[in-house]
Amino acid sequence: MRTHSCGQITENEIGSTVTIxxxxxxxxxxGGVVFIDLRDRSGLxxxxxxxxxxxxxxxxxxxxxxxxxxxxEGDVRQRPEGTINTSLPTGQVEVVVKSFTVLxxxxxxxxxxxxxxxxxxxxxxxxxxxxxxxxxxxKYMIMxxxxxxxxxxYLDSQDFLDIETPMLTKSTPEGARDxxxxxxxxxxxxxxxxxxxxxxxxxxxxxxxxxxxxxxxxFRDEDLRADRQPEFTQVDMELSFVTRDDVIAIVxxxxxxxxxxxxxxxxxxxxxxxxxxxxxxxxxxxxxxxxFGLELKDVSDIVKDSSFKVFLDTLxxxxxxxxxxxxxxxxxxxxxxxDLTREVQGYGAKGLAWMKVKDKIESPIAKFFPEESLKAxxxxxxxxxxxxxxxVADKVDVTNDCLSRLRNELGRRLDLIKEGVYKFxxxxxxxxxxxxxxxxxxxxxxxxxxxxxxEDLETFFSVDASELRSPDSGLRSLRAEAYDIxxxxxxxxxxSIRIHKxxxxxxxxxxxxxxxxxxxDKFGFLLEALEYGxxxxxxxxxxxxxxxxxxxxxxxxxxxxxxxKTQKAACPLSSAPSEVDAKQLEELSLKLDIVE
RNA sequence: GGGGUGGUAGUUCAGCUGGUUAGAACGCCGGCCUGUCACGUCGGAGGUCGCGGGUUCGAGUCCCGUCCACCCCGCCA
Numbered sequence: 001m002r003t004h005s006c007g008q009i010t011e012n013e014i015g016s017t018v019t020i021x022x023x024x025x026x027x028x029x030x031g032g033v034v035f036i037d038l039r040d041r042s043g044l045x046x047x048x049x050x051x052x053x054x055x056x057x058x059x060x061x062x063x064x065x066x067x068x069x070x071x072x073e074g075d076v077r078q079r080p081e082g083t084i085n086t087s088l089p090t091g092q093v094e095v096v097v098k099s100f101t102v103l104x105x106x107x108x109x110x111x112x113x114x115x116x117x118x119x120x121x122x123x124x125x126x127x128x129x130x131x132x133x134x135x136x137x138x139k140y141m142i143m144x145x146x147x148x149x150x151x152x153x154y155l156d157s158q159d160f161l162d163i164e165t166p167m168l169t170k171s172t173p174e175g176a177r178d179x180x181x182x183x184x185x186x187x188x189x190x191x192x193x194x195x196x197x198x199x200x201x202x203x204x205x206x207x208x209x210x211x212x213x214x215x216x217x218x219f220r221d222e223d224l225r226a227d228r229q230p231e232f233t234q235v236d237m238e239l240s241f242v243t244r245d246d247v248i249a250i251v252x253x254x255x256x257x258x259x260x261x262x263x264x265x266x267x268x269x270x271x272x273x274x275x276x277x278x279x280x281x282x283x284x285x286x287x288x289x290x291x292f293g294l295e296l297k298d299v300s301d302i303v304k305d306s307s308f309k310v311f312l313d314t315l316x317x318x319x320x321x322x323x324x325x326x327x328x329x330x331x332x333x334x335x336x337x338x339d340l341t342r343e344v345q346g347y348g349a350k351g352l353a354w355m356k357v358k359d360k361i362e363s364p365i366a367k368f369f370p371e372e373s374l375k376a377x378x379x380x381x382x383x384x385x386x387x388x389x390x391x392v393a394d395k396v397d398v399t400n401d402c403l404s405r406l407r408n409e410l411g412r413r414l415d416l417i418k419e420g421v422y423k424f425x426x427x428x429x430x431x432x433x434x435x436x437x438x439x440x441x442x443x444x445x446x447x448x449x450x451x452x453x454x455e456d457l458e459t460f461f462s463v464d465a466s467e468l469r470s471p472d473s474g475l476r477s478l479r480a481e482a483y484d485i486x487x488x489x490x491x492x493x494x495x496s497i498r499i500h501k502x503x504x505x506x507x508x509x510x511x512x513x514x515x516x517x518x519x520x521d522k523f524g525f526l527l528e529a530l531e532y533g534x535x536x537x538x539x540x541x542x543x544x545x546x547x548x549x550x551x552x553x554x555x556x557x558x559x560x561x562x563x564x565k566t567q568k569a570a571c572p573l574s575s576a577p578s579e580v581d582a583k584q585l586e587e588l589s590l591k592l593d594i595v596e
Numbered sequence: 597g598g599g600g601u602g603g604u605a606g607u608u609c610a611g612c613u614g615g616u617u618a619g620a621a622c623g624c625c626g627g628c629c630u631g632u633c634a635c636g637u638c639g640g641a642g643g644u645c646g647c648g649g650g651u652u653c654g655a656g657u658c659c660c661g662u663c664c665a666c667c668c669c670g671c672c673a
Contacts, residue, residue, distance in 0.1 A: 032630030046633070066623090083631055091633090108624055111607055118608050122665050176672050196673090222672040223597095346599085346669075446673075484673080494673060543673085556666095567666065 007043025067106035187589035193219035238539030271424035284404030289489030292416035308368035329388035495540025
């Protein structure tokens with residue numbers, strides 16, 4: 001239907017006759033001459049209808065409206081002097097129409113197809129096909145395609161096999177809530193959509209496929225966020241006969257190539273390596289944004305010499321006092337500080353103490369500190385005149401959590417986050433277990449198939465099982481062969497070396513207080529497979545949506561998903577989820593019991 | 597489940613301490629216009645003020661409930 005795409009028509013085509021197709025991006029009817037910007041995926045070109053060429057043609061052109069689909073035959077010519085549009089790649093030329101066909105008309109639009117739409121998201125998603133016509137969103141889709149293409153090519157070059165795993169699979173107890181699918185042929189039974197292909201990819205390793213990958217949808221029925229969708233895409237990988245550093249090296253290599261091929265960005269410095277402990281100590285978070293400093297400092301040892309009751313009480317209860325240096329923030333007013341305090345309290349802290357560093361320390365709590373302590377604090381925090389020291393005292397977890405959020409907030413406020421900067425980090429040596437306060441037991445921080453670190457194996461097997469319910473047991477100190485990759489403060493991937501021996505896996509379930517029957521019921525097929533010569537193996541999954549979001553500079557994961565869901569996990573375009581016929585429910589042996 | 601913000605024309609928004617004809621811009625429709633590219637210009641149409649209830653002589657405005665969207669907490673790797 002066409003000889004050229006719109007974006008292709010530049011000076012090189014001057015003098016030739018072309019046929020182009022596309023959408024009417026904009027029409028400008030001067031009564032005499034009529035201009036239309038015709039748009040296809042490749043770009044825009046101006047076409048001109050002139051009464052001097054053909055009166056009938058020119059008359060028909062008055063009827064063209066926005067987003068009409070046109071096929072145009074015409075001659076490419078240099079634009080007359082003074083009418084060149086330098087902000088357009090095709091701005092040197094225009095197409096003089098000799099004939100055209102309206103391939104389709106378009107109703108008045110609910111919003112303008114334009115990069116700078118201010119239409120609300122719900123409207124955009126209801127008419128996502130119009131939203132997707134916007135060049136900026138097309139750019140996101142194209143970038144995503146390029147990233148995927150590059151990932152596949154790389155993984156193929158490293159001998160990974162793309163193998164599909166079931167979408168209709170088995171519900172698992174740990175982790176997120178499952179999306180369930182009722183089985184008609186097995187009344188009362190349900191499939192679950194996979195939260196990840198975890199068990200299947202491990203089985204593929206037992207199967208001797210050695211290197212597996214899949215770019216695959218995963219499903220988690222949890223509440224949404226700007227960076228979370230109920231169905232999302234993982235670049236899922238698993239390798240046999242590898243150590244943690246092998247996996248990390250491959251992923252580093254892969255990321256480097258993807259950034260080069262997709263963004264033409266050369267990642268020169270290798271990702272920072274931090275243990276979980278270091279990350280928590282210095283940033284209070286296992287996904288620190290390393291685009292700026294503002295590190296946290298533990299000042300418990302200094303403030304213990306003060307007479308400030310809040311700090312002392314916290315310390316006596318086993319808590320900690322940590323601080324952050326708000327660079328140049330000593331000018332903050334009482335109200336600014338109250339706002340910051342409220343913000344930190346929203347994260348769970350009881351309060352926020354502060355000291356302004358001026359010629360002397362200005363602070364309501366300064367009087368509780370001996371002179372040498374104040375000096376030690378400013379030294380520890382490397383605080384200079386004009387800085388603001390901010391303190392949180394609480395249980396270790398709360399202190400870290402609050403200060404890491406505060407740190408991110410300060411990073412934004414102090415404008416320390418620069419566009420186009422990509423700071424990667426690997427976080428390693430995660431604890432195996434995490435204590436669940438509500439259920440008074442330990443849970444797997446990563447998942448129950450994660451191998452303990454070599455050095456901790458002995459303790460792993462020897463820990464007294466009676467400590468399983470104690471929040472301070474030796475289980476806390478055990479570390480896993482798990483690793484997360486973090487980019488600009490987002491966790492973009494994570495993985496681990498897996499347990500490949502039955503005895504370790506049994507022990508893991510024992511420590512998680514999952515009895516043998518339950519373990520067999522849920523994961524029996526994996527447990528059994530481990531007994532048939534399972535090789536050492538490990539892997540990782542990258543969150544493709546998040547990765548592409550960061551690469552494109554999009555503000556929400558929804559921007560890089562063609563058909564995203566709203567915060568209520570609904571699809572505004574298709575109106576899913578919807579009610580179903582009574583007959584369908586009957587076939588599935590289901591009865592509804594909706595509590596009003 | 598909880599906190600916050602928002603919902604008024606097709607769209608984005610304004611609409612004060614409640615006051616009778618609910619506005620603007622863009623878009624849409626019609627006229628004029630031969631060099632625009634955010635075209636210009638003249639005119640016009642267009643409203644269940646999210647929904648339900650209440651207070652009041654009177655509600656877009658106040659109160660209660662509810663729905664939807666977004667951000668966050670919980671939840672989630």
